[in-house]
Amino acid sequence: MSRDWSLLLGMLLALLACVLLWVLHGALMDQPGPRLADLAAANVPYSGVSNPVTSVLLNFRAYDTLLELAVVLAALLGIWALGPAVPGFQPSGPVLASMVSWIVPLLILAGGYMLWVGGHAPGGAFQAGALLGAAGVILRLGGDPRAGLPDETMQRWLAVAGTAVFTLVGLALAAAGEGFLTYPTDWAKWLILLIETAATIAIGVTLAAAYVGGRP
Amino acid sequence: MTDLLPLAVAVPLLAALLVTALPRQAALLGVLGAAATTLAAGAVLTAVWLNGALTADLGGWGVPLGISMRANGFAAALLAMTALVALATSVYATGYFADSPKAVHFWPLWLLLWASLNALLLAADLFNLFVTLELLGLCAAALGALTGSADAVKANLRYLLVGLLGSTTYLMGVALLYSAYGALDIALLAEHIAAGGDENNAVDAAALTLMTVGLALKAALFPLHFWLPPAHANAPAPVSAALSALVVKGAVYIIVILWLELFASVATASAAMVLGLLGAAGVVWGSWRALRAARLKLMAAYSTVAQIGYLFMFLPLIAATPPGPARDNLFAALVLMALSHGFAKAGFFLAAGLVQQQAGHDRIDDLGGTAQQMPATTFTIGLCGSALIGLPPSGSFIGKWLMMQGAIEAGQWWWIVVLLIGTLLAAAYTFRVLSRAFGLEPTPLRFVTDARSEIPALMLALTAVGVLGLAAGPLWTLLGLGAGGAA
Amino acid sequence: MILFALGIWSFLSHEALLRKLIAFNVMGGGVFHVFIAVAYRGDTAPPDPVPHALVLTGIVVAVSATALALALGGRAQDAADHD
Structure with a gap:
């Protein structure tokens, strides 16, 4: 131009x-x-989590989040469809390797913490998944061509796990007469935790696999 | 009952997950998933037919806090069209990708695309629409690039980027509306906007403009159509069919909702006139380029630009017609045109894909003799062409007829001129293909040469021409319109 | 708003994919900031959580789209190199 x-x-x-x-x-x-703030604040106690943003994401507007997980999956499927991955980097030297060996467990631990803390403070599945994904990226930069990911079949199952658990929980609730994605108040906390755990693993695997950049 | 709506999204979604996890059985699971999704869509259609519009409050919170889904006659009609076109495309794809390693990648993205289309048509929430649009755009671009050729990848990268530009612009409009009204549900916002009167005129106008421009990019409204022909022409045939027949309609559907429902109280006739004129320009330009196109699929892609143009020409006519039977007829005609284009264009692309596989290319000038080798496919192209032209008894004949009636009643004769030019050009490009298709080669005795891929295309063509044309009456009932019967 | 317009401008006026993608993300950033601004309801009231959640969703969508676009871009480059 x-x-x-x-x-x-x-x-x-x-x-x-x-x-x-x-x-x-x-x-x-x-x-x-008129904003939704007061309405949301009034309903947070019934949502199963005390962090208002998490209650919007996983309860009030859970359907958006379900489709959003599908978007992440679609990006990965699109990347896989483009062909095999490019080869990784050469194995790292001892200094980098030892740094990687303690950063990666820390990232995984921090991911788990993020997931748990999402219930009452800022955090949650996407942040935790991003940390897991970062662990994969570091592993690949450190020379592991597969970024610490399991074999193809397992990768496929893990990548769909988040969306699958989310949808199945929604359908099970519909079948139980509650309505799609309508959590009973008593169970809400545990159902949300279940969904978030599956979503964290799926997002972590998806991000790492997307970074590897090709068919496993 | 209301669980039907999430089911129509959950079924293809779960099917997509299954084929992702079990790539070896992709084709079998994919077809089963397609059949199940069609059943779910059929159930929604039946429920809307029997009980009128459906809504579902997801999460049980109700609007405005939660998200709701809804299916009125318009959405149900498009949902059913999507299901039939996608089912036919799925069956066709089992043949098209039979020996191809691409099948593993096609099925998950394809079912995900279908899920996003259903989610889009059933959405009742502006932000939810944004998410479905993005899912649709990502799946569509990834599918379009499936052939892996440099042209296809480049064209679909451009398609993806244009789509992102469009949806981000749309989202800005949503943000403005939320800042003024604090709600995202379409029906609720429509009430607020109508009740607001002149108070928020600037916000309404800015939001409507942003959202319309963003969506017009995705709907390929002239002159924002530049990305469509290369992206659609370079995709694998089943994908082209879905892109042209269904994906573009998604954006058009949202625009129609915005203009006729959400902003019905503020959208002015002169603004609608601008869209109509752009649509008319698209009709003329798209048809002209289709006539000049050297390749069959490129021709079909340009013809999509033209057919989308017709849909936009309805907006100023509807805006100029007072509520009543005449307006209802125009709206039904819009839906009818959208449906018959969906069937006809999908059938056309599927048939063009067969020609391309058989002849090894799709250059129109070198297609001599195809008709002799593939009678059923050539018949399909002819039928689809007649629906694109608008010959009776096709659905688009009734649509165009009603549009002419509406234009005369509204005193806007210039639309008729455009309509005539577009129709003549469509006839010219269809006959150009047909005239090349016949040669001197011997004719095989069998009408159908490859049932698995030829029959679905033919079915779509017959639906566009026969079913929609002869049985258009029930559409009025489905849409809940008083004035009965086709013209 | 300024980010939004700046994003559109550089999206349209730059050819290179990387620049276009950065422009798209700047543009998205503009929209997200509007949502954040909408959520603010004065110093005393707690902010509105709904726009915050929408922004989080929007960011994830933008990240996914960027990833796919980069992969397509890389592939287009490879294909061009082989031709």
């Missing part, structure tokens, strides 16, 4: 940004507006 066009486009978009800013400012300042 030529420089003149780029400049013209920039000016037009700057104008757009100003208009949007003005609109947003108007919407935010004129009236504090």
